Amino acid sequence: MTTALDDLTAYWMPFTANDRFKAAPRMFTSAKGMFYTTDEGRELLDGTAGLWCCNIGHGRRRVADAVHAQMMTLDYASSFQTGHPAAFRLANRLADMAPEGLDHVFFSGSGSEAVDTALKMAIAWHKKTGQGSRTRLIGRERGFHGVGFGGVSVGGIVNNRRNYGPLLPGTDHICHTHLVQNAFSRGQPEHGAELADDLERLVALHGAETIAAVIVEPVAGATGVLVPPKGYLERLRAICDAHGILLIFDEVVTGFGRLGTNFAAQWFGVTPDIMCVAKGITGGLFPMGATLVSDKVRQAFRGDAVHGIDLFHGYTYSGHPTGVAAAEAVLDIMDQEGLVARAAAMAPLWEDALHALRDCPNVVDIRNIGLTGAVELAPREGKPGERGFDAHLHAFANGALIRAVGDIMVMSPPLIISEEQVAQLMSTLRAAIEAVA
Numbered sequence: 001m002t003t004a005l006d007d008l009t010a011y012w013m014p015f016t017a018n019d020r021f022k023a024a025p026r027m028f029t030s031a032k033g034m035f036y037t038t039d040e041g042r043e044l045l046d047g048t049a050g051l052w053c054c055n056i057g058h059g060r061r062r063v064a065d066a067v068h069a070q071m072m073t074l075d076y077a078s079s080f081q082t083g084h085p086a087a088f089r090l091a092n093r094l095a096d097m098a099p100e101g102l103d104h105v106f107f108s109g110s111g112s113e114a115v116d117t118a119l120k121m122a123i124a125w126h127k128k129t130g131q132g133s134r135t136r137l138i139g140r141e142r143g144f145h146g147v148g149f150g151g152v153s154v155g156g157i158v159n160n161r162r163n164y165g166p167l168l169p170g171t172d173h174i175c176h177t178h179l180v181q182n183a184f185s186r187g188q189p190e191h192g193a194e195l196a197d198d199l200e201r202l203v204a205l206h207g208a209e210t211i212a213a214v215i216v217e218p219v220a221g222a223t224g225v226l227v228p229p230k231g232y233l234e235r236l237r238a239i240c241d242a243h244g245i246l247l248i249f250d251e252v253v254t255g256f257g258r259l260g261t262n263f264a265a266q267w268f269g270v271t272p273d274i275m276c277v278a279k280g281i282t283g284g285l286f287p288m289g290a291t292l293v294s295d296k297v298r299q300a301f302r303g304d305a306v307h308g309i310d311l312f313h314g315y316t317y318s319g320h321p322t323g324v325a326a327a328e329a330v331l332d333i334m335d336q337e338g339l340v341a342r343a344a345a346m347a348p349l350w351e352d353a354l355h356a357l358r359d360c361p362n363v364v365d366i367r368n369i370g371l372t373g374a375v376e377l378a379p380r381e382g383k384p385g386e387r388g389f390d391a392h393l394h395a396f397a398n399g400a401l402i403r404a405v406g407d408i409m410v411m412s413p414p415l416i417i418s419e420e421q422v423a424q425l426m427s428t429l430r431a432a433i434e435a436v437a
């Protein structure tokens, strides 16, 4: 066994080309405000809020102090049959922030757990309400819902699915919302509301009486910022209502101010029956997820006879005191600094700066909403993803962290980003795109 720092073999990194990374590691050693510092002492502008999560930026003493104080006061308490007041306080606060009617909060430890919780609740709800045949779960192509078996089964990314056997039985997918004719749309695209009718196809194919729920990200994030066409989510909601299907929004990425509203549901004016959140809930500073449900969903679980327990589900870290303390401090900061309104105010400038990259070589589409943006590059012939990854490396070497999803350059900066930093991010991306032309 070796403990040397120059031996990188033991750590099997997630979603990473391990050998390539370890041949040329890119390491961070500290972070403050909008910037990471690398092990070479270089500063990098954080264009991605870590992984869509550090919405309040980095190095906030107030959160660190709250977490420290919590650990010294009540470090852990199980949420099975016991509680602690702050978890109830946070649940109330989330219900207040959420779209009208999503009043009940189930805590978990990550986005993946929040999703699997939602899927299980949806199936169980139908059983409770006398419709036990409704077990089918519908996701969407190009959807990402974490890495649990439930989330992967409703997810629509082939590489996340192909090596894991048959996955959950009885899942299906509606088509994605990316239309070439919508290229270079600003915000919501005009065309494609009727793509929601693909759900009618699955209803006709399987029978509504077999379908429990449909889960979508209001804006697909991980697969390259796919903004729903105008009218699409409204139509999806209406089809769900017509057929007694529960609508689940996965707001793991879009929650907590990313679009300039608390949640995307409020931006689009469409309320789901169940909503999954994580990431920004603690500003990425502690692993936490939550599943919010409507009163209609919650009420059916009241008064279960089996040991009086209303849901046989939960995690050791549900409502973890330290996570709750981190979330409360993060939400305090967001309130006091008005970060949701700030994101909304910055969004038009962000949109202009992003779309100014249209004249760069190989750019085939640019998409945005709120403080998210994607610049899609044409792939190199026979080498999909290579151009994007090279652009990521170029940006990394030149002062900005920008994600590459295949050949799509994706950005989602902390909500504290300044006008100058938007300009810096875009000029670094421009130089990277030109360099990989």
Ligand code: PMP
Residues within 6 Å of the ligand: 052, 110, 111, 112, 113, 115, 144, 145, 146, 147, 217, 221, 222, 250, 251, 252, 253, 278, 279
């Ligand atoms: N849902 C969505 C929409 C996500 O983007 C992610 C993570 N990027 C997840 C779920 C999974 O969250 P986690 O990694 O916390 O399990």
